[in-house]
Amino acid sequence: DAMVIQNPRYQVTQFGKPVTLSCSQTLNHNVMYWYQQKSSQAPKLLFHYYDKDFNNEADTPDNFQSRRPNTSFCFLDIRSPGLGDAAMYLCATSRDLYGLAGGIEEQFFGPGTRLTVL
Amino acid sequence: DAKTTQPNSMESNEEEPVHLPCNHSTISGTDYIHWYRQLPSQGPEYVIHGLTSNVNNRMASLAIAEDRKSSTLILHRATLRDAAVYYCILRDRGNTPLVFGKGTRLSVIA
Numbered sequence: 001d002a003m004v005i006q007n008p009r010y011q012v013t014q015f016g017k018p019v020t021l022s023c024s025q026t027l028n029h030n031v032m033y034w035y036q037q038k039s040s041q042a043p044k045l046l047f048h049y050y051d052k053d054f055n056n057e058a059d060t061p062d063n064f065q066s067r068r069p070n071t072s073f074c075f076l077d078i079r080s081p082g083l084g085d086a087a088m089y090l091c092a093t094s095r096d097l098y099g100l101a102g103g104i105e106e107q108f109f110g111p112g113t114r115l116t117v118l
Numbered sequence: 119d120a121k122t123t124q125p126n127s128m129e130s131n132e133e134e135p136v137h138l139p140c141n142h143s144t145i146s147g148t149d150y151i152h153w154y155r156q157l158p159s160q161g162p163e164y165v166i167h168g169l170t171s172n173v174n175n176r177m178a179s180l181a182i183a184e185d186r187k188s189s190t191l192i193l194h195r196a197t198l199r200d201a202a203v204y205y206c207i208l209r210d211r212g213n214t215p216l217v218f219g220k221g222t223r224l225s226v227i228a
Contacts, residue, residue, distance in 0.1 A: 004161075042218035097215075106164045107154075109160075111159075112161050
């Protein structure tokens with residue numbers, strides 16, 4: 001089945017030690033998103049890629065970066081994780097944005113990576 | 119973005135209908151109403167969407183008020199598997215990135 005895959009499902013890092021989370025998709029979608037979800041809170045959009053175009057949300061900390069080397073893969077880099085960055089990180093995809101392909105573009109989510117910062 | 123207001127939590131008995139309300143009094147003419155749900159320990163998943171008319175699919179029904187300032191997600195027969203957080207989201211022209219509000223946590227009692 002076509003899907004959104006996130007590895008690893010659980011990641012433990014140390015305070016200040018850079019960490020990379022990965023997302024891959026077999027849907028061949030143009031758009032990939034990263035969300036942060038802290039305990040008992042709603043998912044918060046960090047940024048998204050439309051093809052190679054990167055779109056950062058205004059309140060996303062500089063500590064968070066992203067790379068999309070090809071259509072299938074997208075990475076979330078946290079340069080110096082703090083205790084406050086412990087969260088579930090969700091990757092999502094959609095075929096297109098803004099109805100360019102016509103119709104409503106559903107977002108498909110991966111299962112998430114739960115990040116613990118020690 | 120136009121905001122939505124949902125109750126924090128609701129409870130339902132198994133196999134009974136559930137009506138999940140959402141208020142969106144500042145909705146604009148180009149905003150689509152989307153519902154996603156998040157089952158425990160999973161990413162959110164699409165449920166249904168609509169613009170003006172009521173909508174039905176295999177998962178649920180969406181009833182939209184005539185003035186579009188409110189809507190209701192209807193689960194016709196709740197099952198234990200429907201226990202989740204349900205998010206009502208407005209999307210301009212239907213396709214801006216999803217911006218989640220607090221949602222309604224639905225508990226289903228056997």
